[in-house]
Amino acid sequence: MFERFTEGARQVVVLAQDEARKLCHHYIGTEHLLLGLLVEGRGPAAQVLDERGLRAADLRRRILLIVGGEGLDPEALATLGIDLDEVRRATESAFGPGALDSTGRKPPTGHIPFTPRAKKVLELSLREAQRLQHGSIGTGHILLGLIREGKGVAAKVLADVGCDLDGLRDDITRMIEPTTE
């Protein structure tokens, strides 16, 4: 499936996996693909998303709000007046470095599977490349696939930040139109 992916598009998939691992999620969903597109930082998708003011840290926070995470949540604890850094300091001085983090659920190691929706996005990205008669699948096509799929957590996050999907589709299409990345 990935043989027609550009270097950037492959990078996005790798980054999506990293993001899933970072958030202690045992699957790669549309939300991780969206993060991957943004974090990749160089391709047309990253440019368009960056222009819309999307920031990775903010997206991660919003994703965790929707799907939850297994990690400690310093921001939420702060709303209760709990300073996680203080807690960490106290436990580490008693039990050694990393004590608080060693007992949490571990981030997944090895292969992390795609959700059916994320798979669908990748299939749609191929479809988008074919439709535009582009020979390879770039980050822009993945973003188009993400928009076309339109129902995953990624779409919800984009809606939450007030991102207009039709406008986004037009922008990215315009950007990848003349060359194939």
Added chain:
Amino acid sequence: MSDGVQLAQEAGSRDPAVGLRAVRALRELAERLEKLQVEHARTLGWSWQEIAVCLGVSRQAVHKKHGGGRRILTKER
């Protein structure tokens, strides 16, 4: 800490999304602290009964939750 104060005021906004997330975060933190303390107590030779009394739960509950772990197998059972 001033950030914390501001956030604490946000919690007073009665937004369920904020409040529920805080509960979840607190639970996760409590779980981790419990695991740390129980493991520590066990290495000091505390019995499940003693640990259970301190945690205010039954001996069975604490054993079911924390027993059967790797390092605990070497001690008792």
